[in-house]
Amino acid sequence: MNQRIGYARVSTQDQHFDLQRDALLQAGCGVIYEDTASGKNAMRPELEQCLKALRSGDTLVVWRLDRLGHSLPDLVQVVSDLERSGIGFESLTEKIETVSAAGKLVFHVFAALAEFERSLIRERTHAGLAAVRARGRSGGRKPKLGEKQVREIKALLRDPDIRVADVARRYGVSRTTLYKHVGVIAPRQWDMA
Structure with missing residues (x-):
């Protein structure tokens, strides 16, 4: 039924x-x-x-x-x-x-x-990315940290008494963001707390 x-x-x-x-x-x-x-x-x-x-x-x-x-x-x-x-x-x-x-x-x-709408969105996205690349930039978000900030952070982290979490808090980013921008930092025992 x-x-x-x-x-x-x-x-x-x-x-x-x-x-x-x-x-x-x-x-x-x-x-x-x-x-x-x-x-x-x-x-x-x-x-x-x-x-x-x-x-x-x-x-x-x-x-x-x-x-x-x-x-x-x-x-x-x-x-x-x-x-x-x-x-x-x-x-x-x-x-x-x-x-x-x-x-x-x-x-x-x-x-x-709906298919027409998807095609238009795809075309606009490709055109926008091509225009951005033509101006020498890449698409996506801007980095959270500038070159000067990355240099400052690297200098701070050379001091074994400064915790990664404290530096991240100071710059308003996560520890993961620091690791991504600064490179892999060997975990220090007091950073694990």
Whole structure:
């Protein structure tokens, strides 16, 4: 027997599932999985359980598209995986579903737009890096420590009474950053405390 299974997500503990739950129940969902997780958070344990529970012929129902995916490419990936498994998808607010031919067409237009967006981002990133390299710089973050600071730190660390942790605190960086900029420093017994 084909089931309509609902999935609801709120971002914080302060938010409530009531609106989504009511809409999903009204849409005929007998089971509803609920996650409290930021949209950017990839860890959504209830969604994982929901996806495992779905069988060919079932339909996954969400209140709104943004409840399922944390980005358009992520949403497209989830729905494509469902489609390959013979599972339908329906978003109540946007009135999008992948059970009918027309619904599949609309969703595939979304998928094409997501792929286009990824290509544009990739092109802009490559163009930006090329422009930076043409000016003699490399991409990425600026180093946390300048050359003068590195020289000062090396001079300080020659003194066996000065702890690496104290120098790191003085320059506002971690010990790992010091090791990275100054080179490998043999651990001194009192630095281990």
